[in-house]
Every structure is written in C-alpha cells, then in structure tokens.
Amino acid sequence: MGTFSKLSKTVALFLAPLLALLLYLVLPDSYVNGSGQTVAITHAAKACLAILLWMALWWFTETVPIAVTALLPIVLYPLCDVNTLAKTLVPYASDTIYLFLGGFLLAAGIQRWGLDKRIALKTLQIVGTSPGAIIAGMMVATGFISMWVSNTATAAMMVPIAMAVMSVVRQSSSSPTITKGERNFGICVLLAVAYGASIGGMGTIIGSPPNGIFVRFVQQTYGIDISIFDWMKVGMPVVLILMPLSWLLLTKVLFREQIKKIEGGKEWIKEELISLGKLSKGETVVLIVFVVTVILWCFGAQIRSFTIDGVRPFKQVSDAIIAMAAGISLFCIPVDFKRGERALDWKHCDSIPWDVLLLFGGGLTMAATIQATGSAQLIAAQAASFTGLPPVAVVIGVAALVIFATEFTSNTALAATMLPLLAAAAPVLGIPVEQVLLVTTLGASAAFMMPVATPPNAIIFGTGHIQIGDMIKAGFWLNVISIFVIAGVCMVLGGVLSLTN
Numbered sequence: 001m002g003t004f005s006k007l008s009k010t011v012a013l014f015l016a017p018l019l020a021l022l023l024y025l026v027l028p029d030s031y032v033n034g035s036g037q038t039v040a041i042t043h044a045a046k047a048c049l050a051i052l053l054w055m056a057l058w059w060f061t062e063t064v065p066i067a068v069t070a071l072l073p074i075v076l077y078p079l080c081d082v083n084t085l086a087k088t089l090v091p092y093a094s095d096t097i098y099l100f101l102g103g104f105l106l107a108a109g110i111q112r113w114g115l116d117k118r119i120a121l122k123t124l125q126i127v128g129t130s131p132g133a134i135i136a137g138m139m140v141a142t143g144f145i146s147m148w149v150s151n152t153a154t155a156a157m158m159v160p161i162a163m164a165v166m167s168v169v170r171q172s173s174s175s176p177t178i179t180k181g182e183r184n185f186g187i188c189v190l191l192a193v194a195y196g197a198s199i200g201g202m203g204t205i206i207g208s209p210p211n212g213i214f215v216r217f218v219q220q221t222y223g224i225d226i227s228i229f230d231w232m233k234v235g236m237p238v239v240l241i242l243m244p245l246s247w248l249l250l251t252k253v254l255f256r257e258q259i260k261k262i263e264g265g266k267e268w269i270k271e272e273l274i275s276l277g278k279l280s281k282g283e284t285v286v287l288i289v290f291v292v293t294v295i296l297w298c299f300g301a302q303i304r305s306f307t308i309d310g311v312r313p314f315k316q317v318s319d320a321i322i323a324m325a326a327g328i329s330l331f332c333i334p335v336d337f338k339r340g341e342r343a344l345d346w347k348h349c350d351s352i353p354w355d356v357l358l359l360f361g362g363g364l365t366m367a368a369t370i371q372a373t374g375s376a377q378l379i380a381a382q383a384a385s386f387t388g389l390p391p392v393a394v395v396i397g398v399a400a401l402v403i404f405a406t407e408f409t410s411n412t413a414l415a416a417t418m419l420p421l422l423a424a425a426a427p428v429l430g431i432p433v434e435q436v437l438l439v440t441t442l443g444a445s446a447a448f449m450m451p452v453a454t455p456p457n458a459i460i461f462g463t464g465h466i467q468i469g470d471m472i473k474a475g476f477w478l479n480v481i482s483i484f485v486i487a488g489v490c491m492v493l494g495g496v497l498s499l500t501n
Contacts, residue, residue, distance in 0.1 A: 009063045016057035024050040033381045033421065044373040047080040052366060052375075052408060059450065062468055066451065066461075067355035070362025073369065083369050091368050092361035095320035096152065096455065100360060102323025103156025103459070104352045106290060109330040109344040110160045111351065113282035115290075118273070120164030125269050131185050131258040132251050138162055139192035143200030143243055147207045151197040152455035153297045153319050157290075158193045159459055165189060166465065168272075169259060184255035187470050190460040195246045195448060195478065197456040202445050203239040205231045206301070210415035214441040217419045218497075226497060233496045238442055238489050245481055254474055282335045285343045289333070293326040356462030363452030367413055376417040379405050391431045392491070395439055398422065399487040402443035403479050407453040411444040418444075435494040439486055446482040449475030 027046045030038050051072065058069040074092075077083040110116045127137035138158065146154040166186045170178065201207035205215055205228050215226045251258065279287065296303065300322065303314045330344035370376050379401075389397065406414050418440050426433040447453035449472050451461035457475075460466060 009061055012057055012061040012063045016054045016063070019057065020050040020054035023053050031378055031381055033377065039374070039377065039381075041378060042374060044082045045375045045378060047082045048077075048369050048373045048375045049378070051076050051080065051082065052370065055362070055366065056408060059452070059468065060472065065355065066468065067358040067362075070359045070452070073362060073365045077365075077369060082373060087372075088365055088369070091364035092358070094361065094364050095318060096364065097357050097361055099150075099152055099320040099323045100156070100357055100455070100459065100462075101352075102320065102325070102327040103153070103159075104462075105327030105330060105344065105349070106156070106286075106293060106323070107160040107163075108349050108352060109286045109327075110290065111163075112344060112348045113280060113286055114276070115283045115286050116160045116164035117168065118276055118279075118283065119161050120168050121269055121273050121276075123161060123165060124168065125266070125273070129266065129269070131188070131260075132247075134165060135185075135188045135192045135251055136247055138165070138189055139196040139243060139247055142193050142196030143203075143239065146197045146200030147203045147239075149294075149297050150319050151201045151208065152459070153323070154200070155193055155197045155456035155459045156323070157294060157297075158197070159190070159463060162189045162193050162460075163463060163465075179259070181257050181259040184257055185259045186465050187474075188250045188255050188258075190463060190466050191250055191471070191474055192247070194454075194456040194460045196243070198445055198448065198454055199239055199242045199246065202242075202442050203232060203235045204228055207235075208445045209412040210441045210444040211235070213412065213415045214419065214437060217423075218437070221420075221423065224497075230497060234438055234489060234493050235442070237493060238486055241485050241489065242482060245485065246478055249478060249481065250474060254477070282343060285333050285335055286330065289326050289329055289343070293322060296322045353462035353464065356458055359452060359461070360455065360458045363458070366408070366452075370408075371413045371417065376413060377421070379414075381421065391429075392487075394429050394431050395435055395487045395491055396483060398436055399439045399443045399483045402440050403446045403483055403486075406444050406447045407450045407475075407479075411447060411454065415441055415444040432494060434497050435490050438490040438494050438497065442486045442490065443482070446479065446486065447475075448478040448482070 024046050027041060027049065030040050033039050054076075055069050055072055058064060058072075059066060063069075073083075073088050074085070077088045078085045107116075110119075123137065124134065127133045138161070142154055142158045145157070166182075166189060169182060169185060175182075198208075202211070205211045205226070211231065215231070218224050218226055296317075297319055300317065300319060303317050304312065306312060306314055327344075331342055333343045335341045335343055370379075402414065402418065419437055422429075422436045422440055423433055426436045429436065445454075447457065449457075451457050451468060451471060453475075457471065461468070461471065
C-alpha cells in the first residue's frame with residue numbers, strides 16, 4: 001500500500017494539472033539574473049516549470065505508477081510546445097539507462113545462482129549480526145567505493161548485496177510475515193547504499209561530476225589548479241560528518257524499531273555457509289564477471305586514456321558499455337555444455353525493474369528540458385534574493401536552494417548553470433567566492449529525497465522494497481542536515497581553496 005490514501009491520490013490526480021496551469025499563469029514574464037540583467041521568461045520555460053510541478057505532485061502522492069508519471073513529458077512537452085518529440089525522447093535512451101540495465105542483468109545473474117546469499121553471509125560474518133553494524137558497514141563500504149567509482153556503478157554493485165542481507169534476515173525470522181522491525185531494517189539497508197554512494201562521491205574530485213565542473217571552472221576563471229588532495233581538505237570533512245549523522249538519523253531517529261541480532265548469531269551464519277558448499281560453476285562464472293566488471297569500472301579512466309602510437313583504442317569504453325558487456329556476457333558464457341545452460345537466460349530476468357528505466361528516463365528528459373528552456377537559469381537567479389542578508393544566512397540560503405533544486409534536475413546541469421552565476425553574484429552577496437562555489441558544488445550532490453534525484457536513489461527504489469514516502473521522509477531531514485553541514489564546513493574550511501587575494 002502507498003503512503004497516501006485513495007482519496008488523496010484522487011484529489012492529486014485532478015489538482016496537480018490545475019496547480020500546474022495556475023503556476024504557468026502566475027509566473028512573471030521576466031526576472032533579474034545574478035548580473036542584474038532582465039531576462040525574459042519564455043513560454044517554454046513557464047510550461048516546463050508547470051509540468052515539473054505536475055510531475056512532482058504525482059510522484060509525491062503516487063497518484064499513478066511512478067513510471068507512468070515519468071512518461072508524461074513524452075505527451076506534454078510536444079503538446080505544450082516545450083520541446084519536440086524527438087528531443088524529448090533522446091534522454092530515454094541515455095547511456096545512464098543502459099548502465100542501469102547492465103547492472104540489473106548482473107544482479108539477475110548473481111541472484112540466479114545464489115551468489116548474493118553467499119556474499120551476504122560473508123558480509124554478516126565480517127561486520128557482525130547487529131542491525132546497526134550491518135547498516136554502518138553497508139554505508140561505509142558504499143561510500144568508500146563511491147569516492148573512486150561512479151555513484152551509479154557503486155549502487156549497482158551494492159544493491160544485490162543489500163538485498164541478499166535482507167533475504168537472509170527474512171529466512172532467519174520466526175515470524176511468518178515481515179515485521180515492522182524487518183521492514184525498518186530493510187529500508188535502512190537500502191538507504192544506507194543510496195546515501196553512502198551520494199555522500200562518498202563528495203570526498204574526491206572524481207567522485208561526482210559537479211566536483212569536476214568546479215575544478216574546471218576554477219581553473220578557467222581564476223587560473224588556479226585544484227588537486228585531489230586540495231579538494232579532499234573540504235570534501236572529506238563533509239563526508240566524515242554526514243556519514244555518521246545519516247546513520248544516526250536512520251537508526252536512532254526515523255526507524256528506531258529494528259530487528260535484534262539474527263537468531264542463532266555467528267553459529268547460524270557458519271552453518272549456512274557450510275550448507276552452501278563450494279562455489280558452483282554458475283557462481284564462479286558470475287563472480288568472475290562481477291569482479292572483472294568492478295575492476296573495469298575502477299580503472300575506467302586509465303583504460304580510456306591508454307594510448308598506442310598516439311591512438312586511444314578504448315576511449316569509448318564508458319561505465320555503461322562495461323555494464324552492458326557484463327550483462328550480455330552472462331547470456332553467452334556456458335555453465336553446462338551438455339545441457340546448453342548459460343550463466344543467465346531470459347526467464348531469470350523477471351526481477352529486472354523495467355519501470356525504473358522509464359522512471360530515470362523521465363527524470364533525465366525533465367532535467368535536459370529545464371536546462372534547454374532556461375528554467376534552470378530562472379531557478380539559479382533566485383539566489384539574488386539573499387542579497388543584504390548576513391553572510392551565514394546567504395551561504396545557508398544558497399545551500400538550501402541548491403540541495404532542494406537538485407532533487408528535480410541534473411546535479412551536473414545545476415552546477416554548470418549556477419557556478420558562473422554565483423561567482424558573479426558573490427561580491428554583491430558579500431561572501432567569499434570560494435564559499436558560495438563550494439556550497440553549490442557539494443550541495444548539488446546532496447539529493448537524498450526523490451527517486452529521480454540521483455541514480456542511487458532510483459536503483460534502490462527499483463528494488464520494490466521501499467516506498468516513495470519513506471524516501472521523502474528520510475531524505476527531507478537528511479537534506480536539512482546537509483544544508484547546515486555543507487554550509488558550515490565550507491565557511492570554516494573554504495579558505496584552504498582561496499580564489500581571491
């Protein structure tokens with residue numbers, strides 16, 4: 001059952017388009033940007049923001065299936081003259097979609113042969129069997145990997161492990177139905193993966209695209225080169241503060257009723273591992289493909305930059321290509337020659353959440369259209385309303401604007417749009433430019449609330465074990481916490497990246 005009642009959903013079904021129309025009608029014809037210039041708000045920008053409101057309300061209330069809401073742009077953008085059908089459809093075939101699909105195929109192979117259960121048992125054996133330790137272990141492991149690997153690839157790797165841990169807990173339970181403690185534990189484990197992937201990415205330059213945009217912008221604008229070590233002086237404190245706070249929020253505040261230790265404890269885990277026996281051929285094949293995929297993801301940059309006689313033969317080997325190659329290979333690698341059995345076949349792909357691919361496609365096309373119509377510039381320009389406020393209030397205000405805006409638009413597009421505008425506005429706002437730029441960059445990666453806000457959120461939502469209401473409840477409060485943590489760290493430590501004399 002959803003978070004909202006049938007009546008609420010029925011009201012939202014008709015209210016959302018009416019509010020969207022009202023927003024379109026009340027939006028002004030122009031606005032003043034950070035440089036003091038008057039910019040016209042086009043029909044396309046107004047309609048884009050109106051449709052954004054419509055989709056957000058339907059997503060919040062789950063009035064129709066989430067994936068169906070994600071399909072709205074295909075109909076509304078062309079009809080409302082926001083974008084052409086051809087341009088609207090392009091993001092639905094984004095490489096990110098196929099990174100998802102490759103990860104889902106890999107997960108299907110892992111689940112088919114029971115490798116997920118083995119990995120889960122090994123994980124439990126290492127971190128212990130208390131729920132807090134398991135949740136912390138999942139979050140820290142995900143966060144560390146995400147510092148060096150794309151957060152999408154990291155989440156795709158970790159979700160099968162999280163699902164296996166949840167499965168082991170269910171099997172060890174004496175209750176015939178899922179208890180509240182089990183449900184809360186499952187929510188926390190999945191959110192630990194999503195939050196760990198997003199928070200970990202803030203720690204290094206390569207951990208999140210906005211970080212790289214910041215480094216390039218600073219180099220081009222101020223002629224200052226920011227090294228990985230320089231960035232970590234600010235990024236790592238944010239990670240080290242947000243990670244335990246998010247763990248405390250999940251386990252001690254929002255989802256306090258948890259399972260106890262798994263009945264039987266360590267002895268039960270040992271018995272289960274013994275009962276699994278040695279790795280089967282299917283497990284071995286899937287494990288090798290999984291490990292090779294992780295290695296290729298980790299060293300993707302080096303692979304793409306590899307040069308032979310001035311030629312880079314692997315320059316097109318993206319994370320999505322690696323993921324799809326892994327998924328396809330499972331259909332090709334034989335496990336039993338006599339029976340013609342492969343590591344994966346189509347009948348074992350029923351668990352793949354195809355609706356998530358549509359969900360993220362809708363989010364991508366929405367983000368691209370917000371950028372193309374100039375709606376992003378309108379959102380960014382609202383930072384000028386903080387002029388005249390105390391510096392602390394300005395930094396917190398910018399952080400709040402960015403963090404909640406990135407729930408509905410690409411963090412990369414938002415950073416690329418806002419960095420130059422806020423750099424120009426910083427002297428007017430009366431704050432050091434490095435503080436506002438760092439807040440913007442780090443805030444753009446702090447999307448914890450909506451399933452479409454970031455790939456890790458979409459991936460955990462695609463498991464079907466977490467409701468959008470739970471994501472919004474936890475994500476909202478973590479967004480609020482992130483506003484003050486990011487603003488505080490950037491104000492205290494932003495000077496290590498001083499961009500002015």
